[in-house]
Amino acid sequence: MMYQLMNSNPQAAADYAMSMPAGSARNEMISSIASQWANRDLAGAVAWAQKLPDAARQAALQNLTYQWVQTDRQAAITYALSLPQGNAQQNLLQSVGSQWSANDPKGALAWVKSLTNSTMRDRLYSTVAAGWSQTAPEEAATFVSTLPPGPVQDNAAQAVVSSWANSDPISASLWVSTFPEGSGRDNAFRTLVQSWARNDPQAASKWLQTLPDDASRKNLILSFADSISYQYPDLAVQSLEGVSDKQAQGYRLENAARYWLNQDEQAAMAWIKKSSLTQQVKDRLLANRDQ
Numbered sequence: 001m002m003y004q005l006m007n008s009n010p011q012a013a014a015d016y017a018m019s020m021p022a023g024s025a026r027n028e029m030i031s032s033i034a035s036q037w038a039n040r041d042l043a044g045a046v047a048w049a050q051k052l053p054d055a056a057r058q059a060a061l062q063n064l065t066y067q068w069v070q071t072d073r074q075a076a077i078t079y080a081l082s083l084p085q086g087n088a089q090q091n092l093l094q095s096v097g098s099q100w101s102a103n104d105p106k107g108a109l110a111w112v113k114s115l116t117n118s119t120m121r122d123r124l125y126s127t128v129a130a131g132w133s134q135t136a137p138e139e140a141a142t143f144v145s146t147l148p149p150g151p152v153q154d155n156a157a158q159a160v161v162s163s164w165a166n167s168d169p170i171s172a173s174l175w176v177s178t179f180p181e182g183s184g185r186d187n188a189f190r191t192l193v194q195s196w197a198r199n200d201p202q203a204a205s206k207w208l209q210t211l212p213d214d215a216s217r218k219n220l221i222l223s224f225a226d227s228i229s230y231q232y233p234d235l236a237v238q239s240l241e242g243v244s245d246k247q248a249q250g251y252r253l254e255n256a257a258r259y260w261l262n263q264d265e266q267a268a269m270a271w272i273k274k275s276s277l278t279q280q281v282k283d284r285l286l287a288n289r290d291q
Contacts, residue, residue: 010037014048018056027059034060038067050079058088065095073100077111090123097124101131108132109143122152130159137164141175154184158191165195173207186216190223197227205239218243225252233260237271254281261285 013033020026030052037045046068049060068076073096080092100108108128115121125147132140140160147153157179164172172192179185196204201224208224211217221239229236229252236256243249254277260268272285 010040010045011048018052022055027055030056030059031063035063038064042067042071046075054088058091061088061092065092066099069096069099085120090120093120093124094127097127098131101128102134105132105136105139105143125152126155126159129156130163133160133163137167137172140164149184154187157184157188161188161191162195165192166199169196169200169204169207186219189216189220193220193224194227197224201228201232201235205235208239209242218245218248222248222252225256229256230259233257233263234267234271241276250277250281253277254285257285261289265289 010033014030014037017026017029017033020029034045034049037048042064045060045064049057049064052060065076076092077096080089080096083089083092097108097112100111105128108131112121112124112128115124129140129144132143137160141157141164144153144156144160147156157176161172161176164175169192173189176185176188176192179188193204193208196207204224208217208221211220221243225236225240233256237253237260240249240253240256253275257268257272257275257277260271269286269289272282275282277285
């Protein structure tokens with residue numbers, strides 16, 4: 001009934017939604033109405049959304065923004081800049097930057113550079129870098145290199161790495177390896193490993209083994225194991241066995257073994273019995289299981 005009303009009379013559906021108590025249920029309905037309304041009458045949906053109170057307006061704009069930016073980007077920008085600083089403004093501007101940079105990164109970058117609010121501008125550099133890297137990661141990487149060293153550049157680099165790792169993790173890793181030692185480099189490598197682990201954990205694991213045996217590699221292995229333990233616990237265990245830091249290794253091995261028991265009990269039990277885990281941990285893991 002409500003779906004039919006959204007399609008036949010979105011204003012009536014919107015009035016009904018606003019009669020509901022404020023909260024997640026109302027916001028979800030407003031979001032659905034906005035999506036249906038925008039398909040039929042984008043201008044009307046936008047005009048309605050702009051008059052809503054804060055939480056309801058954000059819910060509506062989430063499902064309007066893509067079409068609005070595609071249809072009238074400048075109007076979306078003008079409205080976003082008229083909003084008070086906060087999540088609603090930031091989300092709308094980031095949506096503009098993301099869509100624009102995916103199609104015309106240099107145009108999007110010129111717009112971001114023209115913004116007078118430095119905080120807003122610095123946040124959007126990462127958005128542009130992420131959108132740019134979807135189609136031309138090398139160009140996006142070159143852009144990141146022009147940013148001043150510090151948090152703004154680090155955040156933009158992580159945005160590029162996160163996207164680039166989906167298409168060519170080896171090239172992304174080679175780029176990150178040129179970064180100077182420090183937290184920016186460490187965070188970029190961590191982002192790379194986490195993204196790579198989602199797409200091809202076996203290849204990511206093999207790459208980790210090629211790194212120098214130092215603290216950086218240890219931290220990356222720990223991050224890798226955290227990313228894959230639930231889905232690939234046997235691979236997490238294999239990776240963690242090469243970590244000499246027993247404190248960092250211990251509870252991760254136990255967690256991975258527990259997940260592994262749920263997936264392949266016999267293989268996990270065989271590994272647990274011969275592992276370096278303490279007898280107390282082994283007993284805890286094997287309790288109530290057929291030995």
